[in-house]
Every structure is written in structure tokens, then in C-alpha cells.
Amino acid sequence: MVEASGTLTRRLLLWLLLAPALVWLLGLILLPHLDLALLSFRERTGPGEYAYSLAQYRTFFAEPLYWDVFVRTAVISLIATAITLLIAFPIAWTIAKLTQGRVSALLFAVCLIPFWVSETVRTLGWMILLRETGVLPGVLVSLGVTDAPVEMLYRDATILVGLVYTSLLFMVVPLYSSLESLDDSLIEAAYDLGGNGWTVLRTIVIPHAAPGITAGCIVVFMLTLGNYLTASLLGGKNSLWFTEQIYTQFITRFNWEQGAAFGFLLLLLSSLMVWIGLRLSGQKFADVMSRS
Amino acid sequence: MIPSLPRPLWLRVATVVFVAAFLVFLFLPLVTVAAFAFNDAAYPAPPWQGFTLDWFTGDESKGRTGLFKDQELMGSILTSLLVAAWVTLLSVVVGTTNAFLMERMRFRGQGLLSLMMLIPLVIPGVILGISILAFASRVADLLGDVFGWEAEFLRPGLPLVVLGQVSYLIAISTLTISARLKRFDRTLEEAAYNLGASRPAVLATITLPYLRPAMIGSAAIVFLMSFENFNTTLMLVGADSPLTVMMYGRMRDGATPVLNAVSVFLMVASAAIALLLMRGGAQGRR
Amino acid sequence: MSAPQDFDLEAKSALKRFGTHTAVDSLSFGVKRGSFFSILGPSGCGKTTLLRMIAGFIEPDGGDIEIGGRSQRGVAPNRRSVNMVFQQLALFPMMSVGENVAYGLARRGVGRAERDSKVRAMLERVGLPGAESKRTDELSGGQRQRVAIARSLVLEPTLLLLDEPLGALDLKLRERMKIELKQLQAAFGTTFVYITHDQSEALVLSDQVAVMNAGRFEQVGSPQELYYSPATPFVAGFVGANNRIEGRVSAVHGALVDVATPEGWVVRAQTQTGPDGRKPGVGDAASAFVRPEVAVLGRSAAELDLPPAAAPAPVHEGVVESLLFDGANSAVLLRETKTRAEFRVALPQTGRYADLKVDERVVFSFAPERAVCFATGGHG
Numbered sequence: 030m031v032e033a034s035g036t037l038t039r040r041l042l043l044w045l046l047l048a049p050a051l052v053w054l055l056g057l058i059l060l061p062h063l064d065l066a067l068l069s070f071r072e073r074t075g076p077g078e079y080a081y082s083l084a085q086y087r088t089f090f091a092e093p094l095y096w097d098v099f100v101r102t103a104v105i106s107l108i109a110t111a112i113t114l115l116i117a118f119p120i121a122w123t124i125a126k127l128t129q130g131r132v133s134a135l136l137f138a139v140c141l142i143p144f145w146v147s148e149t150v151r152t153l154g155w156m157i158l159l160r161e162t163g164v165l166p167g168v169l170v171s172l173g174v175t176d177a178p179v180e181m182l183y184r185d186a187t188i189l190v191g192l193v194y195t196s197l198l199f200m201v202v203p204l205y206s207s208l209e210s211l212d213d214s215l216i217e218a219a220y221d222l223g224g225n226g227w228t229v230l231r232t233i234v235i236p237h238a239a240p241g242i243t244a245g246c247i248v249v250f251m252l253t254l255g256n257y258l259t260a261s262l263l264g265g266k267n268s269l270w271f272t273e274q275i276y277t278q279f280i281t282r283f284n285w286e287q288g289a290a291f292g293f294l295l296l297l298l299s300s301l302m303v304w305i306g307l308r309l310s311g312q313k314f315a316d317v318m319s320r321s
Numbered sequence: 322m323i324p325s326l327p328r329p330l331w332l333r334v335a336t337v338v339f340v341a342a343f344l345v346f347l348f349l350p351l352v353t354v355a356a357f358a359f360n361d362a363a364y365p366a367p368p369w370q371g372f373t374l375d376w377f378t379g380d381e382s383k384g385r386t387g388l389f390k391d392q393e394l395m396g397s398i399l400t401s402l403l404v405a406a407w408v409t410l411l412s413v414v415v416g417t418t419n420a421f422l423m424e425r426m427r428f429r430g431q432g433l434l435s436l437m438m439l440i441p442l443v444i445p446g447v448i449l450g451i452s453i454l455a456f457a458s459r460v461a462d463l464l465g466d467v468f469g470w471e472a473e474f475l476r477p478g479l480p481l482v483v484l485g486q487v488s489y490l491i492a493i494s495t496l497t498i499s500a501r502l503k504r505f506d507r508t509l510e511e512a513a514y515n516l517g518a519s520r521p522a523v524l525a526t527i528t529l530p531y532l533r534p535a536m537i538g539s540a541a542i543v544f545l546m547s548f549e550n551f552n553t554t555l556m557l558v559g560a561d562s563p564l565t566v567m568m569y570g571r572m573r574d575g576a577t578p579v580l581n582a583v584s585v586f587l588m589v590a591s592a593a594i595a596l597l598l599m600r601g602g603a604q605g606r607r
Numbered sequence: 608m609s610a611p612q613d614f615d616l617e618a619k620s621a622l623k624r625f626g627t628h629t630a631v632d633s634l635s636f637g638v639k640r641g642s643f644f645s646i647l648g649p650s651g652c653g654k655t656t657l658l659r660m661i662a663g664f665i666e667p668d669g670g671d672i673e674i675g676g677r678s679q680r681g682v683a684p685n686r687r688s689v690n691m692v693f694q695q696l697a698l699f700p701m702m703s704v705g706e707n708v709a710y711g712l713a714r715r716g717v718g719r720a721e722r723d724s725k726v727r728a729m730l731e732r733v734g735l736p737g738a739e740s741k742r743t744d745e746l747s748g749g750q751r752q753r754v755a756i757a758r759s760l761v762l763e764p765t766l767l768l769l770d771e772p773l774g775a776l777d778l779k780l781r782e783r784m785k786i787e788l789k790q791l792q793a794a795f796g797t798t799f800v801y802i803t804h805d806q807s808e809a810l811v812l813s814d815q816v817a818v819m820n821a822g823r824f825e826q827v828g829s830p831q832e833l834y835y836s837p838a839t840p841f842v843a844g845f846v847g848a849n850n851r852i853e854g855r856v857s858a859v860h861g862a863l864v865d866v867a868t869p870e871g872w873v874v875r876a877q878t879q880t881g882p883d884g885r886k887p888g889v890g891d892a893a894s895a896f897v898r899p900e901v902a903v904l905g906r907s908a909a910e911l912d913l914p915p916a917a918a919p920a921p922v923h924e925g926v927v928e929s930l931l932f933d934g935a936n937s938a939v940l941l942r943e944t945k946t947r948a949e950f951r952v953a954l955p956q957t958g959r960y961a962d963l964k965v966d967e968r969v970v971f972s973f974a975p976e977r978a979v980c981f982a983t984g985g986h987g
Contacts, residue, residue: 061449061457064456248442255446300443515664515685518711
């Protein structure tokens with residue numbers, strides 16, 4: 030607002046503002062993750078004695094259970110992300126372009142409501158709906174579809190439903206904001222120049238919405254990959270989800286070195302996917318994140 | 322596609338059906354949870370046994386422990402509120418200083434720093450939790466070995482839960498508050514300065530009131546996200562469980578409809594916060 | 608010349624550089640107490656920098672600025688008895704009209720009761736009685752402007768700075784606000800320093816106008832002086848409409864010279880001492896400036912109705928290129944018959960010659976004493 034009045038006070042102010050940011054980023058993000066990496070390259074050789082080694086990572090690759098769970102988690106997360114995108118896109122499109130004014134605002138608000146309520150509550154709802162003594166199996170019996178109640182929990186499909194449900198908001202919002210900014214006259218012009226629904230979608234709408242799509246997919250993938258609650262409750266007592274392996278190593282077995290290695294592998298996978306997502310859509314990290 | 326273009330009938334019907342199905346999908350679990358909070362049965366499962374408020378008000382005399390008599394649950398709600406209050410305070414304060422740092426200061430490494438501020442948003446919550454858990458323990462060990470201090474607050478417990486949640490919620494408050502500060506018309510500050518206000522007075526009477534809607538908005542979001550957080554919290558809890566962790570434990574064991582009652586309570590509370598926020602937002606736009 | 612103590616604002620070799628660019632080039636001038644002083648110049652001439660220097664937002668690199676006779680070196684903007692009306696007004700959107708006007712008083716620690724009564728009185732004086740509780744976005748553009756002025760004047764500043772406050776208004780409102788501003792200034796008697804790129808605002812409003820170009824004042828004078836006796840070619844071209852005829856001096860007749868264009872058209876004008884202190888001599892590159900309303904038009908030489916002048920006025924021939932109807936400001940664009948040089952003549956208010964047709968042949972003339980000529984370049 031005014032030229033620097035005294036560089037000394039200005040420097041002091043800079044450091045005052047810089048201090049909380051540095052404490053946060055160094056103390057809570059950078060150093061803990063460096064420490065986690067160090068921890069994962071350590072092996073207990075005796076009581077209170079440690080040596081650097083790759084033992085934790087060797088265990089991961091040598092034990093098929095770990096490796097399988099890792100791949101399974103990644104694949105289900107990818108599928109969940111894809112399904113979420115397919116469901117959320119028409120909804121975002123409807124809110125952004127097919128409806129106007131109050132209807133559009135109302136629909137948008139209604140879509141947000143469930144996410145004001147805790148994930149625990151939503152998962153509880155699915156459990157009551159899907160378990161053997163629950164609502165949906167009962168309905169199926171009374172409709173004559175099945176003879177006896179079917180256990181609908183603890184299946185891969187159930188985990189997918191739960192993950193997609195939990196992720197919808199994080200896909201709808203960035204999609205909506207990127208579709209909303211698309212000028213209607215561009216679509217009209219494309220039709221006027223002889224395009225049809227499919228070509229307009231492919232050549233006008235999707236390129237314009239690419240940052241929103243990327244942002245949504247990155248966030249949803251990251252959230253499903255790191256999900257613990259939905260996967261462990263809908264997936265059953267020994268659902269094979271990678272965050273559960275981390276929890277088991279860290280909290281149950283108190284094997285922090287192994288848990289750190291698992292955590293680091295998950296972080297690596299999640300970062301890799303973020304990077305691939307950005308590369309595929311040609312977006313910048315900062316642009317994408319400020320949209321989500 | 323857009324209102325100005327003709328759409329075939331089947332497409333319009335399909336759209337309506339799809340949106341309706343979507344809404345059913347969205348609200349089915351919530352409605353179910355809410356309904357079974359009032360079912361007069363020992364477990365939240367069909368069939369419908371009649372309406373009761375036992376799961377809110379019941380006590381030993383009825384053989385059912387209702388929400389308000391369930392010391393453990395009520396305690397965990399208080400714990401969650403306490404954690405959320407601290408997390409909100411820290412996130413909004415640091416989010417505001419970060420906004421001024423990024424929008425008003427120019428220094429070397431600023432680009433890198435602004436990128437760093439986004440990183441916490443793409444780290445899975447479980448990993449934030451374990452890395453902070455491990456690092457805090459190491460620091461506590463170090464303090465114990467070198468100075469003989471017993472840094473109890475660095476062991477699993479509520480202070481660590483606060484730190485864990487703050488580590489990514491600051492990123493959210495920083496984004497919201499910076500976005501509003503970026504849109505601020507700096508001539509308003511010049512005008513105030515020109516009218517005789519001191520620098521602190523300009524900040525207090527012009528800039529902060531302008532930022533207030535963003536600060537309130539991010540406070541509400543951060544409060545809610547803290548209250549609902551599970552992944553990070555699970556890794557860092559000690560003896561006192563916040564509500565989500567408590568509910569999770571009971572859900573694994575198969576719980577009574579008292580959990581449904583808590584859920585109804587949470588829905589009402591969230592709705593209240595949402596309404597407050599919308600009113601605040603309406604005032605902020607003026 | 609007034610005594611220095613009569614000045615509310617005095618700049619002494621005020622200098623501001625941005626890198627290699629000199630925005631304000633060692634300016635010295637004084638603004639008399641209670642006067643309306645305008646700084647007129649194209650965008651980028653340094654007028655905004657000068658204004659922000661007076662307000663204290665920019666520290667000068669050299670020289671000094673005195674307000675009310677006191678040096679402002681090292682005085683922060685919030686400690687100067689100068690207030691400013693910003694280009695976009697900068698009314699505080701989170702405050703009511705009353706809170707906006709009371710803002711400066713509250714910062715001075717004026718008590719609530721006194722503040723309220725001052726605000727009420729001030730809003731009445733600017734013609735917005737009882738508007739205290741209104742929101743600023745409920746006001747019209749003109750009302751917002753008055754709030755911005757009231758907010759400053761309630762502090763009784765020595766000097767009120769106005770940064771093109773009319774720029775954002777539409778044409779009709781701008782005309783009305785011009786009159787309102789002049790009346791407000793007369794009523795309050797506060798010294799106004801007004802910057803603008805609109806010469807009509809500067810001419811209508813001001814007691815004194817400084818024409819600024821490239822960090823310097825080309826001329827400081829009353830609006831009449833600027834209009835009728837421009838001191839430099841820049842002022843002649845910038846203030847009011849002017850026909851500019853460039854060429855070389857072909858003959859000198861006392862105070863009058865003939866300027867011949869490269870195509871061979873010769874016009875006669877009064878010589879003026881240029882900024883370099885030189886008058887044009889034979890062979891010098893020169894520019895003659897003729898105002899459209901100085902020239903007269905006729906279908907034949909006999910019809911030309913020239914005011915009595917010391918020297919005979921040469922008569923020129925032309926054809927009508929286009930008619931520019933604009934009510935009282937209507938004009939006709941001609942081309943001189945032989946050289947096709949463009950020349951603009953104002954049409955008389957009587958409506959005579961309203962029936963001119965494109966391509967019609969006409970004659971035109973102007974009194975050489977009312978046209979000015981500057982030397983513009985080297986001798987050749």
C-alpha cells in the first residue's frame with residue numbers, strides 16, 4: 030500500500046509472518062515425512078539397536094499378502110475413481126448447464142448436504158442397509174428376488190459403493206466449477222458449425238473441463254487410497270485394504286519400521302498417480318489444487 | 322445440452338430419472354440412519370417396532386442407555402468439540418498469517434513455499450497421522466535423553482490429534498483466506514490511511530473486516546472437517562477418543578441404536594452450522 | 608505573484624524516478640489558498656505520481672513538498688492534513704454512509720456524540736441529509752461521489768486531492784457532477800487539487816490549470832490563458848480542438864508569419880515564443896494552430912464575416928469533406944482545394960450553412976492574430 034517504510038520493520042514483519050508457515054510446513058509436513066523415510070530404512074537388530082537396511086521393503090515384496098493387498102487397493106481405488114467420475118459428470122453438467130437460477134442452486138446445495146454429515150454416520154447407514162439382517166436384503170426377500178436374506182456387506186462391490194458414495198462431493202464440486210465457467214455460446218457455436226452431442230462433448234466440453242476433471246480424479250483417488258473407515262467397516266473384519274496393513278503394523282504390532290515402509294509405499298503410489306494425472310491432462314499442480 | 326438447444330424427449334426423461342436416482346442414492350443412508358434412531362428395538366435393523374425416544378433419553382430403568390445418559394459417548398462429543406475448537410483457532414490464525422505472507426510479501430522462494438502449502442492436501446490422512454506420530458515420538462525421546470524432560474504432549478493423545486488435523490486443515494484455510502485477500506481492493510487501505518488511520522487501525526478497521534467472511538467460512542469448514550476427521554485421528558489418539566473413533570469402535574462390535582441417535586444429533590448440528598454459515602455468507606457479500 | 612504564505616501547497620523541485628524513467632521532473636509550483644487547481648495531462652504524464660507524492664504514498668527522490676507552509680519530508684500519509692478522493696472513490700463497502708464519513712473522526716479519537724453531529728452536518732452540506740444508515744451500494748454514482756468528498760472534508764483538511772473522480776461516471780452525470788464539484792468547492796473554500804486527462808473538466812472547474820507532459824508542467828495559467836495563449840505546441844494541441852498545420856516559415860510580417868506546408872498551402876499566424884525561447888524565423892520548421900471556431904465559412908469571399916482585425920485575413924478555398932453534426936458543437940471538415948489538406952471549421956450557432964452538402968465548394972478564412980505559430984524544429 031505504501032512504499033517500504035524502513036526495511037527493518039519490513040524484514041521483521043516478513044519473519045513474523047514466515048514463522049508460523051515454516052513451523053507448520055517443516056514441523057508437521059517435511060520433517061515428519063523425512064523421518065518416516067528414515068524409519069522405513071531401519072531394521073531392529075537387538076533391543077534398542079538399529080541398523081540401516083532394506084529389510085522392510087524386502088518383506089513387502091517377499092510376502093505375497095502385502096503385495097497383493099497393495100495392488101488390490103490401487104486397482105479398487107482406480108475403479109472407484111472412474112465410477113465416481115462417470116456418475117458425477119452428468120450431475121455436475123445438469124447443475125451447471127441444464128438447470129438455472131434457483132433450481133440449479135438448490136440442486137447444488139442438496140448434493141452437498143450429505144457431506145456435512147460425518148463419514149462415520151454415512152457408513153453406519155450403509156451397514157444398516159446392507160447387512161444380512163438389514164433393510165435391503167429384507168426388501169429383496171419380500172419382493173421375492175431372493176428366498177433368504179443375503180449378506181451384502183464384506184464384498185468388493187460393497188466397498189466400491191461406499192468409496193464412490195464418500196467421494197462424490199470431491200468430484201462434483203470441481204467438475205461443477207469448471208463446467209459452470211464454460212461459455213454457453215461456445216456450445217451453441219459448435220452446434221451451429223455442424224457438431225453433434227458427442228463431438229461437442231469431446232472437442233469443447235471435456236477440454237474445457239480438463240482441469241476440473243483432473244482435480245476431482247486426483248483428490249478422489251488420493252482419498253480412496255488413504256481411506257480406512259469405509260474400507261474396514263464395509264469390507265469386514267479382515268478386509269484387505271492397505272491402510273489397514275499400515276494400522277496393524279503401527280498400532281497393533283508396534284512394528285513402526287515396517288509400518289513406515291508401508292506408509293511410504295502408499296505415499297509413493299499416491300504421488301505417482303497425482304503426477305501421472307497432471308501429465309496426462311497437461312495441468313499445473315497449483316492450478317488444479319486451487320480448483321478443488 | 323443447454324436450454325437454448327433442442328433436446329430429444331428420451332434424453333430429458335433420462336436426465337430426470339438419473340438425477341432422481343442419484344438423489345435417492347445420496348439420501349438413502351442418511352434417512353435410514355435417522356429412521357432407526359427412533360425404532361423401538363434393541364438393534365438398528367428392520368422390522369419397524371414402533372416409535373421411541375429411548376435411544377436419546379433412555380436410562381437404566383428402561384434397560385437401554387440413551388445418548389444423553391451414555392457418559393462415554395457424551396464425553397467423546399466433548400473431546401471432539403475441544404479438539405475442533407483448538408484446530409479451528411490454529412488453522413484460521415495461521416491461515417490468515419499465511420494469506421498475508423503470500424499476498425502481501427515478496428521474498429525469495431515464495432513460489433516454492435506456495436507449492437509446499439498445497440502438498441498436505443495430496444497426502445493421505447493415514448500417512449500424515451503415522452509420520453507425525455513417529456516424528457513426535459522421536460522428538461520426545463530426544464528431549465528425554467538430552468534434557469531429561471518428559472514431553473508427554475508428544476505421545477499419542479489430544480495434543481497430537483490437534484497437530485495432526487491442523488497439518489492439512491491449515492492448507493484449506495490458507496487457500497480460502499488468500500483467495501479473498503487477493504480480491505481485496507488495496508485503495509481501500511490507502512483511503513483509510515489517507516483519512517488518518519494508523520497502520521494497525523487500517524488492519525483492524527478495513528482489512529480484517531473485509532476478510533471476516535472468509536475467516537468465518539473457513540472456520541466453519543475446518544471445524545466440521547476436524548469434527549469428522551477419522552483417518553489422521555485414529556493414528557494419534559491416546560486415552561480420550563473423539564466421537565468418530567468412539568463410534569468406529571462400537572460399529573465394529575455391532576452397536577445399539579444409540580449410534581443412530583448420535584448421528585441424528587450430528588445431522589442437526591451440521592445443519593445448524595450450515596445455516597449459520599449461509600447467513601454469515603449473505604452478510605459478508607453486502 | 609503571491610507571497611509564499613498564501614500557498615496551501617508548494618512543490619520545490621519535487622523529483623521522482625522509477626528506474627531510468629523520470630515520472631516527475633523537478634517540479635516547482637504553488638497552489639493558492641482556497642483555489643481550485645487542476646493538473647491536466649495525458650495518461651502516463653506523471654500526474655498520478657505527483658498526486659500520490661502530495662498525499663504521501665510516494666516519497667520524492669529529491670526536492671520537497673510543503674503543505675500549509677510545512678515541509679512534508681518524512682511525514683506519513685495518515686499525518687498529513689491532506690485528504691484524497693480516489694478514482695474509484697474507495698468507499699468502505701463494509702460500512703454505512705455514516706460510518707464512512709465518521710471514519711477519519713473516529714481515528715482521531717473524536718467522541719461519539721461530536722462525531723455523529725459532525726457527520727450529520729456534513730451530509731446535510733453535501734445534500735445527503737439523513738443518509739447515515741444507508742449502505743454505500745444503495746447510492747447512485749453522484750451520491751457516492753458526494754459521500755467520498757464528505758468523508759474527506761469532514762476532517763477539514765488543508766488540501767483536498769481529487770484523482771479523476773469523474774472518470775467512472777457516464778457523460779450526463781459527469782456534466783452535472785462538474786457543476787456540483789465547483790459549487791462544493793466554492794461553498795467550503797477548501798483548496799482543491801484535481802487531476803484529470805479531460806480538458807473540459809479542467810477548464811470548467813479550475814481557477815488555475817497546469818498542463819503536464821512527460822513529468823513537467825508545460826504551462827500553468829487560467830483556463831482562458833491556456834485556451835487563447837497556449838505557451839507550447841503541446842498545450843495548443845492538448846487543450847481544446849485545434850487545426851494543426853505543419854510546414855516551414857516562408858515569410859515574416861512583423862508579429863505574423865506565413866507557414867507553407869510541403870504541399871504548398873500557405874497560412875498566416877501570430878508567432879509565439881516557444882518553450883525554448885525562440886520565435887520562428889524564415890526557413891524554420893513551424894506549426895500553426897487554428898481553432899475551428901476562429902475560422903469562418905462562406906459560399907463566396909463576400910459572405911465571409913470576419914471580425915475587424917489589424918491585418919487582412921487571407922482567404923482559402925476548400926471542398927466539404929464531411930459534415931460533423933453535434934448540436935452546438937457542429938463542425939464541417941474541409942479539404943483545401945489545391946493541397947487536399949484537412950481543416951475543420953465550426954458551424955455558426957445560427958444554423959446557417961446547415962444545408963451544406965458534401966463536395967460543395969466553399970471559402971474559409973481566419974484572423975491571423977487569433978492563430979498561433981511555434982517553431983518546432985531546426986532551421987533548414
